[in-house]
Amino acid sequence: MQSGTERHIKQDVRVSFQYPVSFTSDLFHPDNSVLRDTVALGHERAWASKLFAVIDGGVAKHRPDLGAQIESYCRRFPDALQLVSPPLVVVGGEGVKNDPAYVAAVHDAINEFRIDRHSYVIAVGGGAVLDMVGYATGTAHRGVRLIRVPTTVLSQNDSGIGVKNSVNAYGKKNFLGTFAPPFAVLNDATFLTTLDDRDWRSGISEAIKVALLKDPEFFGFIEQHATALVSRDMPTMEWLVYRCAELHLEHIATSGDPFEMGSSRPLDFGHWSAHKLEQLSGYALRHGEAVSIGLALDSTYAHRVGMLSAREWQRVINVLLALDLPIFTSELEQHLNAPNDSRSVLSGLAEFREHLGGELTIMLLNGIGSGIEVHEMDLEHVRASVDILKRYG
Numbered sequence: 001m002q003s004g005t006e007r008h009i010k011q012d013v014r015v016s017f018q019y020p021v022s023f024t025s026d027l028f029h030p031d032n033s034v035l036r037d038t039v040a041l042g043h044e045r046a047w048a049s050k051l052f053a054v055i056d057g058g059v060a061k062h063r064p065d066l067g068a069q070i071e072s073y074c075r076r077f078p079d080a081l082q083l084v085s086p087p088l089v090v091v092g093g094e095g096v097k098n099d100p101a102y103v104a105a106v107h108d109a110i111n112e113f114r115i116d117r118h119s120y121v122i123a124v125g126g127g128a129v130l131d132m133v134g135y136a137t138g139t140a141h142r143g144v145r146l147i148r149v150p151t152t153v154l155s156q157n158d159s160g161i162g163v164k165n166s167v168n169a170y171g172k173k174n175f176l177g178t179f180a181p182p183f184a185v186l187n188d189a190t191f192l193t194t195l196d197d198r199d200w201r202s203g204i205s206e207a208i209k210v211a212l213l214k215d216p217e218f219f220g221f222i223e224q225h226a227t228a229l230v231s232r233d234m235p236t237m238e239w240l241v242y243r244c245a246e247l248h249l250e251h252i253a254t255s256g257d258p259f260e261m262g263s264s265r266p267l268d269f270g271h272w273s274a275h276k277l278e279q280l281s282g283y284a285l286r287h288g289e290a291v292s293i294g295l296a297l298d299s300t301y302a303h304r305v306g307m308l309s310a311r312e313w314q315r316v317i318n319v320l321l322a323l324d325l326p327i328f329t330s331e332l333e334q335h336l337n338a339p340n341d342s343r344s345v346l347s348g349l350a351e352f353r354e355h356l357g358g359e360l361t362i363m364l365l366n367g368i369g370s371g372i373e374v375h376e377m378d379l380e381h382v383r384a385s386v387d388i389l390k391r392y393g
């Protein structure tokens with residue numbers, strides 16, 4: 001045998017994955033078998049699976065009985081579910097992604113209660129809690145099964161239904177994370193009733209985003225039902241959440257890049273500035289509110305550089321205002337002449353590129369329902385767009 005011969009093995013491994021995204025109400029009511037049936041799906045033969053539950057503190061505040069309800073639900077289906085301990089309640093909101101102690105607490109429980117790759121963690125909460133628990137379950141045993149129960153508009157129509165999870169580190173949002181599809185997502189509309197108005201409204205911006213990129217008819221629906229949405233009409237919100245989730249899932253399934261190996265992230269329209277603004281505001285701005293400002297900024301920019309007509313630009317601004325969503329914040333203005341200063345929103349462009357790797361790729365609009373990618377932004381036009389929004393906002 002000759003030594004020193006170069007050899008190369010190439011392989012093409014194709015992996016497909018499925019997870020159900022169900023829409024229900026009163027998920028933990030003893031007559032609702034959706035959770036039981038979902039868990040039973042995971043096994044060839046019936047046995048009781050271990051289940052460990054994590055609850056968002058913001059949800060627990062409005063539903064102090066929720067832990068007990070989950071316990072009695074599991075007792076109702078002893079053939080399928082074995083709750084290993086009382087649920088763990090964690091703080092809700094971005095704080096849960098900023099403090100590594102929460103990830104450690106979930107890891108500790110997975111270890112202590114011997115949650116294995118055929119057991120389940122169920123996370124009930126907003127996007128932040130789901131992101132944190134998803135990171136913990138995605139890394140323990142290289143991935144244990146996660147059932148997500150999103151409880152905010154944003155998490156039911158966007159963040160909780162996809163394949164990503166993360167926590168913040170080094171002052172950067174979503175610096176640590178994995179791509180890990182959930183075992184299932186169970187959307188329960190009744191949770192939305194206890195949201196405060198800010199959280200009810202802010203997730204609508206993700207629906208506007210995906211409508212602007214992919215579905216002009218859906219954009220028209222949001223325009224026509226803005227008043228109903230602001231006045232918290234439940235059937236209208238349920239349809240908005242369902243259609244938005246469907247468009248996001250269609251994208252994940254058909255874009256050809258579910259794990260974002262390329263340099264572009266087509267659904268992140270408006271997000272280069274949104275992520276930066278969240279950070280600059282010390283997370284006082286909600287993700288959805290920051291996205292609303294980001295959509296306003298990039299639409300104004302697209303109009304200024306001649307991509308988007310005045311009429312279409314006005315429709316975008318009008319729908320955001322009709323929904324009482326913000327289109328301006330003072331953080332937009334700070335250090336605007338110092339694009340490399342980390343206190344300037346403009347530094348968000350470089351951070352956005354770095355997070356994805358490869359070439360800067362920003363999604364803009366060239367019509368309602370039609371996105372277009374660009375690889376550079378003219379900073380003078382961004383500054384002028386900020387000025388325009390300041391006058392409006």
Ligand SMILES: NC(=O)c1ccc[n+]([C@@H]2O[C@H](COP(=O)([O-])OP(=O)(O)OC[C@H]3O[C@@H](n4cnc5c(N)ncnc54)[C@H](O)[C@@H]3O)[C@@H](O)[C@H]2O)c1
Nearest residue numbers: 058092093126127128151152154155159164191194195287
């Ligand atoms: N993984 C992804 O693909 C992805 C995508 C977009 C956003 N995100 C992340 O999602 C997070 C934002 O999620 P969010 O908008 O759901 O907000 P959130 O999770 O920050 O929750 C906002 C507040 O609502 C409370 N809350 C949650 N459910 C409630 C309910 N039913 N009733 C009353 N209060 C409730 C929470 O305790 C919190 O105080 C951000 O961290 C963002 O980065 C992730």
Ligand SMILES: [Zn+2]
Nearest residue numbers: 206271287291
């Ligand atoms: Zn988003």
